[in-house]
Amino acid sequence: MAWIFLHKGAFAINIQIDYQCPQCGAPALLEETDRIFACQYCRVKSCLIPEGVFRYMIPYTAKPGKDIFFLPYWRYRGMQYCCVETEVQNRFVDVTQQAVNAPYFPMTLGVRAQAMKLSFVSPDTQGRFLKPGLPVKTVLQHQENVFEASFSRADIYHHAHVGETLSLIYAPFYIDACIMDAVLNRPVSDPLPDGAMDGLAASENFHWPLRFIPALCPSCGWDLSGERNALVLSCTNCNRAWQPVGTTLKPVPIMFIPGDETTALYLPFWRIAADVTGISLSSYADLIRVANLPKVVQNGWDQIPYYFWSPAFRLSPKTFLSLSIQINLTQPPEHPVDGNPPGTRYPATLPVTEAAEALKISLAGMMKPAETRMPILPQITIRPIRFALVYIPFQSGHQEWLMPDYHIAINKNLLTLTDH
Ligand SMILES: [Zn+2]
Numbered sequence: 001m002a003w004i005f006l007h008k009g010a011f012a013i014n015i016q017i018d019y020q021c022p023q024c025g026a027p028a029l030l031e032e033t034d035r036i037f038a039c040q041y042c043r044v045k046s047c048l049i050p051e052g053v054f055r056y057m058i059p060y061t062a063k064p065g066k067d068i069f070f071l072p073y074w075r076y077r078g079m080q081y082c083c084v085e086t087e088v089q090n091r092f093v094d095v096t097q098q099a100v101n102a103p104y105f106p107m108t109l110g111v112r113a114q115a116m117k118l119s120f121v122s123p124d125t126q127g128r129f130l131k132p133g134l135p136v137k138t139v140l141q142h143q144e145n146v147f148e149a150s151f152s153r154a155d156i157y158h159h160a161h162v163g164e165t166l167s168l169i170y171a172p173f174y175i176d177a178c179i180m181d182a183v184l185n186r187p188v189s190d191p192l193p194d195g196a197m198d199g200l201a202a203s204e205n206f207h208w209p210l211r212f213i214p215a216l217c218p219s220c221g222w223d224l225s226g227e228r229n230a231l232v233l234s235c236t237n238c239n240r241a242w243q244p245v246g247t248t249l250k251p252v253p254i255m256f257i258p259g260d261e262t263t264a265l266y267l268p269f270w271r272i273a274a275d276v277t278g279i280s281l282s283s284y285a286d287l288i289r290v291a292n293l294p295k296v297v298q299n300g301w302d303q304i305p306y307y308f309w310s311p312a313f314r315l316s317p318k319t320f321l322s323l324s325i326q327i328n329l330t331q332p333p334e335h336p337v338d339g340n341p342p343g344t345r346y347p348a349t350l351p352v353t354e355a356a357e358a359l360k361i362s363l364a365g366m367m368k369p370a371e372t373r374m375p376i377l378p379q380i381t382i383r384p385i386r387f388a389l390v391y392i393p394f395q396s397g398h399q400e401w402l403m404p405d406y407h408i409a410i411n412k413n414l415l416t417l418t419d420h
């Protein structure tokens with residue numbers, strides 16, 4: 001089997017958010033991907049829990065006395081895939097788009113939200129917050145249409161969005177004959193006709209508290225460890241793992257493939273058991289047939305369960321797909337060891353719910369021959385039934401993280417390692 005080399009990256013700039021430690025009030029700067037906040041002053045570590053999605057506002061600079069209102073914009077960043085004829089096309093999507101239908105207002109925030117510091121919406125903010133009237137799926141549907149329009153060919157079998165970030169950003173405006181941008185204090189529309197604000201309702205309650213839960217093991221009380229952007233936290237005392245679900249920490253089944261003395265880093269993958277209909281894919285023998293692998297099915301291979309696998313960390317859409325296909329074709333050993341791996345771990349930053357969105361895409365990339373398999377994609381359903389986070393050992397090469405047994409090499413530039 002040929003090695004796959006994963007190189008290309010496509011990362012957008014993170015939004016930064018001004019923040020205050022809820023314990024000691026010390027100022028801090030968060031990144032939009034932060035899920036754990038460790039205060040540099042008081043050392044308290046907590047998980048950041050939004051109500052629904054994270055809601056940020058752009059601070060305004062308008063003179064006092066203006067009737068400020070905030071228009072909501074969806075901020076979405078993620079990977080988009082489209083199965084077209086025999087190929088899986090991909091692209092990276094990074095948009096802010098109106099979360100209401102307000103034709104007189106700017107349709108997007110452009111790069112502005114990335115160029116300035118945002119803050120969380122707080123109860124003492126002066127102004128009205130308009131209610132988001134369009135669901136995020138409207139934004140995604142629009143992105144699908146834009147993507148589809150870029151293909152001249154007609155046969156499109158499947159779409160998928162694998163989200164990395166979803167939030168609402170509230171941008172401030174006021175009316176002064178026309179719509180005024182309350183950050184730059186300049187007009188962004190022509191003089192408004194009567195009724196221009198019709199249909200834009202204010203949210204009755206804009207108290208969307210950001211909750212914190214202490215990053216302590218619910219089982220043994222030990223400090224949990226995890227990077228600032230980690231979705232899963234580990235307890236090195238009782239050897240379990242946890243993730244915030246709602247306002248509590250729920251256990252995550254955690255396992256690892258043992259490494260050896262050459263192991264330098266463990267990378268996290270989601271292993272997902274799923275019910276598949278429309279195609280026979282429940283065993284390793286099925287995989288050989290579906291992917292038309294150059295192997296003869298051996299006795300007992302129809303007893304080895306097939307698991308879907310997905311990277312549990314962010315990559316560019318292209319490398320995410322290549323790595324997904326490779327790890328699914330490899331099918332790591334059926335019985336990993338329970339618990340946290342003994343060495344350095346790379347944080348799990350992609351939720352299992354998003355990884356599940358990508359399962360059909362990696363299947364589409366594996367099925368051979370694509371000419372006859374792709375058209376049956378719309379009939380295939382994949383229903384995840386259980387999952388585990390499995391760490392896989394990698395060696396440190398000159399420029400790549402290497403997993404020789406699986407023929408995987410990931411360029412080190414694609415993974416940012418911070419302090420462990
Ligand atoms: Zn503090």
Ligand SMILES: [Zn+2]
Binds near residue numbers: 218239240
């Ligand atoms: Zn514990």
